[in-house]
Amino acid sequence: MVAKALPKPHLTQAARPATVTVDALNEHGESVPTLIAGEHPLTLYLDKREIVTLMTLGTAPEALVLGYLRNQRLVTDIRDIAEVQVDWETDSAAVTTLGGTRDVVALLERRTVTSGCGQGTMFGDLMDDIDRIRLPDEGRLDAATLATLLDNVRRYESIYKQAGAVHGCALASADGAILMFIEDVGRHNAVDAIAGLMWLDGMGGNDKIFYTTGRLTSEMVIKTAQMGIPFLVSRSGLTGMGHAIAEKVGMTMIGRAQGKHYLLFTGGQRFNSGKA
Amino acid sequence: MVAKALPKPHLTQAARPATVTVDALNEHGESVPTLIAGEHPLTLYLDKREIVTLMTLGTAPEALVLGYLRNQRLVTDIRDIAEVQVDWETDSAAVTTLGGTRDVVALLERRTVTSGCGQGTMFGDLMDDIDRIRLPDEGRLDAATLATLLDNVRRYESIYKQAGAVHGCALASADGAILMFIEDVGRHNAVDAIAGLMWLDGMGGNDKIFYTTGRLTSEMVIKTAQMGIPFLVSRSGLTGMGHAIAEKVGMTMIGRAQGKHYLLFTGGQRFNSGKA
Numbered sequence: 001m002v003a004k005a006l007p008k009p010h011l012t013q014a015a016r017p018a019t020v021t022v023d024a025l026n027e028h029g030e031s032v033p034t035l036i037a038g039e040h041p042l043t044l045y046l047d048k049r050e051i052v053t054l055m056t057l058g059t060a061p062e063a064l065v066l067g068y069l070r071n072q073r074l075v076t077d078i079r080d081i082a083e084v085q086v087d088w089e090t091d092s093a094a095v096t097t098l099g100g101t102r103d104v105v106a107l108l109e110r111r112t113v114t115s116g117c118g119q120g121t122m123f124g125d126l127m128d129d130i131d132r133i134r135l136p137d138e139g140r141l142d143a144a145t146l147a148t149l150l151d152n153v154r155r156y157e158s159i160y161k162q163a164g165a166v167h168g169c170a171l172a173s174a175d176g177a178i179l180m181f182i183e184d185v186g187r188h189n190a191v192d193a194i195a196g197l198m199w200l201d202g203m204g205g206n207d208k209i210f211y212t213t214g215r216l217t218s219e220m221v222i223k224t225a226q227m228g229i230p231f232l233v234s235r236s237g238l239t240g241m242g243h244a245i246a247e248k249v250g251m252t253m254i255g256r257a258q259g260k261h262y263l264l265f266t267g268g269q270r271f272n273s274g275k276a
Numbered sequence: 277m278v279a280k281a282l283p284k285p286h287l288t289q290a291a292r293p294a295t296v297t298v299d300a301l302n303e304h305g306e307s308v309p310t311l312i313a314g315e316h317p318l319t320l321y322l323d324k325r326e327i328v329t330l331m332t333l334g335t336a337p338e339a340l341v342l343g344y345l346r347n348q349r350l351v352t353d354i355r356d357i358a359e360v361q362v363d364w365e366t367d368s369a370a371v372t373t374l375g376g377t378r379d380v381v382a383l384l385e386r387r388t389v390t391s392g393c394g395q396g397t398m399f400g401d402l403m404d405d406i407d408r409i410r411l412p413d414e415g416r417l418d419a420a421t422l423a424t425l426l427d428n429v430r431r432y433e434s435i436y437k438q439a440g441a442v443h444g445c446a447l448a449s450a451d452g453a454i455l456m457f458i459e460d461v462g463r464h465n466a467v468d469a470i471a472g473l474m475w476l477d478g479m480g481g482n483d484k485i486f487y488t489t490g491r492l493t494s495e496m497v498i499k500t501a502q503m504g505i506p507f508l509v510s511r512s513g514l515t516g517m518g519h520a521i522a523e524k525v526g527m528t529m530i531g532r533a534q535g536k537h538y539l540l541f542t543g544g545q546r547f548n549s550g551k552a
Contacts, residue, residue, distance in 0.1 A: 019517045024531075027419065029551030034539060038492055039515035055494055055517070077452040082518045103431030143303065164513030165336070165491045185515050186491055216442045217461055218315055218331055239315035239461050257298075263300040263310060275305030 007079060008200060009066075014086035016040060016058035018183070019163045035163045042086070045094045046074060057159070057166060057184045058194045062088040064184070065093045067196030078199045095163045110240060130167055130222060133249045135230040136206050139174065141252060142272040149233065150257055156181045160213065169194050170211040171229075179208070187214040191223050198227065205229035216242040216255055225249045230270060233257050238265060255265035282353060283478060284341075290336035290362035292316060294459070295439045307323060311439045315461045318362070318462060321370045331461045333435070336469045337362040340460070341369045347499060348491060354475045374441065401413030406498060409525045411506040412482050415518070417528060418548040424452035425509065426533055429487055432457045436489070444471050446487040447505075463490040467499045474503065481505035492518040492531055501525045509533050514541060 016038055024034045043053045044065055051074065056064055062084045069075040075223035083096040107143065149172050156178060159166050169190040171180040180197050191212070196203065212220060216231040216238035222245060224232045232246070233254045243265055246253040254268030264271055282447055292314055300310045320341055338360045351373065359372040392425040402483065408535045425512040426449050432454060435442050445466040447456040456473050456543055460466040468487070474481065479538070481504035488496060492514035498521060500508045509530045528543030540547055 022516075022519055022541060024541050025544065025548070025549065026540075027538055028534055029549045030356045032539060034541075036513060037515050039517035041517075057429050102341075107355060130422065165493070165515050185491075217441070237312060239441050240298075241315035241317075243312060245296055260303055262303055263304075263308060265298060265300050265310075272302070273301065 006210060009078065009081040010083045011062040014058075014088060016061075016088060017061050018057055027051065037159060037163045037165045040088070041091050044091050045092060047095070047097055047100055049254065051086045054189060055186060056189050058088070058196075059159075059184075060182055061093060063182070063193040063196035063200070065095060065196065067192035067194065069095065070195050070199050071192050071226065100266055114184045129226060130249060133225045135225065135228065135250045137250065137269065138231075138254075139207060139230045139270055141174075141209065141231055141270060143274045145174070146233065146254065146257065146262065147260070149178075149209060149211060150259070152176060153179045153181075159183045166190075166245055167212065167214045169213075171198065172209040172211060173210070173233055174207050176209070178201075187212070188219065188223075189263045189267065190214075191220065195223070195227055209233060212236075215239065216246075216253060218242050218245055221245045221249075221251065221253070225251060225272055230267070233262075285354065285357040286359045287338040288360065290334075290337055290364060292337075292364060293434045294335050296331055313435060313439045313441045313461055316364070317367050319368050320344065320366060322369070323373055323376055324393050329467060331462060334364070334464050335435075335460075336458055336473075339458070339469040339472035339476070340465055341371060341472065342475055343468035343470065345371065346471050346475050379397045381438060388537070391464065404527060405502060406521060409501045410500065411526045412505070413506075413526065413545065415483060415506045415528075415546055416548065417450075417485065417507055417546060419550045421450070421452045421532065422509065422533065422538065423536070425454075425485060425487060426535070428452060428454045429457075435459045442466075443488065443490045445489075447474065448485040448487060450483050450485065452535070455479075464487070464495065464499075466490075467496065471503055485509060488512075490524075491515065493527060494518050494521055497521045497525075497527065498527070501527060506543070509538075 019035045019132040021033050021035050024032045026032050039055055041053050041146045042056050044051045065084050080097050082098050085094045093224040097189040153170055167187040167190050168183040170178050170180050171194050180194050182190045182193040208229050209231040210224045210229045211233045213235050216234050218241040221242045231252050235258050238255045246266040253265045254262050256263045295311045297309050297311050300308045302308050314333055315331055316334045318332050320327045338420045341360050356373050360372050361370045383466045401504040429446055442459040442461055443463040443466050445468050446454050448454050456470050458466045458469040465540045485507040486500045486505045487509045489511050491512040492510050494517040504509050507528050511534050514531045522542040528546040529541045530538050
């Protein structure tokens with residue numbers, strides 16, 4: 001069977017430089033030129049309607065905008081999107097749909113009433129979704145592949161190593177090879193940008209591993225589950241609600257993963273530690 | 277002059293336990309009971325109108341709710357608040373005002389249109405504010421007091437040390453003594469809760485130091501400036517926009533502060549490193 005290429009939206013390629021250098025004084029009173037991560041407001045317009053201002057590193061703005069629209073379910077099919085135009089002169093991203101967006105006003109009203117700005121998501125809706133998600137059980141991950149993934153990730157974290165103050169997310173294949181790697185000043189942005197890239201490529205999540213440098217909070221687990229990815233790995237710790245949701249959707253979740261160390265928290269049926 | 281005690285809102289005292297223990301398997305296949313931070317949805321109702329769902333550690337929910345209302349400017353005077361009732365059976369915080377809230381609908385509509393869920397703030401409004409803020413120049417901080425503050429903070433970080441996955445914020449007096457210390461799964465929540473406690477106590481910020489374990493992003497700098505605090509110290513790094521806003525409002529901002537090390541980024545006129 002030959003896969004038919006889907007029409008893709010027209011995208012600008014408006015990546016910004018990731019870092020700037022500023023002067024600082026250290027504890028010895030010495031001047032230290034210091035590389036820091038960029039942070040820029042990007043106001044998203046959907047068919048000329050203002051939706052949100054995201055604070056972003058700006059290295060993958062088009063993917064971020066697509067992923068945001070996808071994860072907030074403001075657009076449900078990427079084929080409906082004709083164009084994403086990012087313009088840093090006006091700090092704006094203008095998204096044009098093919099048929100116009102019918103329900104945005106209703107969706108935005110709902111967002112105001114039922115959900116949260118505090119964590120950047122539509123909480124009520126998301127929890128409804130979670131009840132419907134059960135991740136497929138076939139995938140397997142072993143300790144050697146996890147080690148390969150962690151080693152690959154270590155080599156990719158360029159902006160963090162240079163400037164700190166960013167979170168990184170990676171999408172990896174089942175053998176631990178990194179397919180996508182995005183860093184952003186916002187944890188949620190990095191996840192959204194990966195969701196945007198997967199959407200563009202028509203890529204499913206069920207044979208993938210998601211890695212994040214950030215903490216495994218409820219929202220991180222929910223977004224990974226929404227992408228259909230059964231494996232979630234983090235260098236950091238987790239929260240009680242992240243743990244509960246991972247159990248509910250049947251996710252294999254691994255925290256504190258760095259070097260040779262890790263803690264397997266949920267979904268052990270898919271994981272082979274190589275130990276008896 | 278005798279300060280007259282202001283009437284204060286009636287508050288529940290509905291703090292939740294900060295941690296839960298879950299089982300994990302380490303890289304040797306050993307079972308490791310692991311303490312993790314709690315995370316709970318808390319839906320805020322203002323005069324029976326649903327405003328937002330915050331994901332919180334839940335150890336200072338009343339202060340969080342007050343600080344959220346203050347920082348989002350949904351209520352401008354704490355004397356207008358009669359009661360904050362937190363009920364974890366329904367994961368809700370019901371806030372009752374004395375006169376009823378007149379403008380909430382308009383404020384919420386504005387939030388939808390002009391501002392961001394991505395970072396949890398009303399971006400447009402906040403940037404307008406920043407143009408009006410110029411922090412007072414009198415305060416002074418020297419390297420020895422900074423060292424005292426960092427040492428005090430190190431001893432306070434109990435939940436982080438136990439369970440990770442939380443950010444801590446401290447409000448300190450000019451001599452480095454900690455007045456308030458709040459940890460939360462959300463960086464913004466910890467700041468908001470401190471703003472709520474300051475509001476309750478009628479406490480100004482101009483002779484205070486604000487400490488955060490989190491990164492110095494634009495929003496962190498903006499909130500500190502809104503609280504009128506001239507000193508902002510973080511263990512972590514900063515972003516370009518955080519740096520630019522700190523310069524604009526004249527804030528003394530210190531990053532990478534840990535042990536004996538720190539980097540002074542802005543507002544050097546208030547800081548004495550003790551070096552020639």
